[in-house]
């Protein structure tokens with residue numbers, strides 16, 4: 001059976017998890033708890049020297065990178081065409097979004113999340129307003145592009161049906177949302193899209209994927225009391241400087 005090394009606090013892990021579940025792919029969930037530093041273990045190092053989740057192991061074949069993993073899954077399990085359309089231009093649209101999102105919605109949503117959830121724990125101080133405002137402004141621009149360039153007036157990002165970009169987008173948007181920030185405020189189009197995506201995935205599955213993240217205060221508590229905190233600090237300090 002395929003093994004998936006995941007921690008659902010991670011957005012790319014959630015998209016891989018959601019896809020595997022929705023396609024009913026049998027898999028073994030191998031928890032790599034980032035807050036406990038399990039990705040630094042010798043055992044995980046043998047699986048991936050990148051030391052990031054998600055990782056897929058299918059027999060002796062090991063694959064990193066959520067997008068590559070999802071593309072592998074839809075092809076191996078011959079998922080319905082709408083997930084990753086065979087049509088040249090439809091597939092190009094999927095790839096366009098998947099290429100764009102790394103340095104836009106993902107980068108900006110993550111930054112807002114890290115500032116709101118992690119900065120005070122790591123730096124022992126509130127986030128400077130100037131930094132927070134720049135991060136919020138960047139996120140706003142990405143959300144505007146998601147609506148105006150990608151979603152437009154279609155039900156889903158690539159057309160009438162759900163595809164990989166919708167999954168990848170919703171998990172990134174949920175990251176700042178889990179800190180209590182209502183990024184949907186004043187965005188009826190985005191709300192309607194979110195509700196369609198939720199319906200396609202099933203509310204129960206959607207909530208299952210977000211459960212750990214929605215319990216943000218418990219996550220922060222674990223992080224704050226983690227003996228690995230000192231180990232994480234330099235990486236975050238670099239990010240926050």
Ligand SMILES: N[C@@H](CCC(=O)N[C@@H](CS)C(=O)NCC(=O)O)C(=O)O
Pocket residue numbers: 009010011012013034039051052053054064065066067
């Ligand atoms: N581009 C990668 C990103 C993977 C990634 O950044 N994973 C993070 C969690 S969201 C991680 O494992 N971080 C651990 C670390 O950097 O120490 C993908 O899409 O799979």
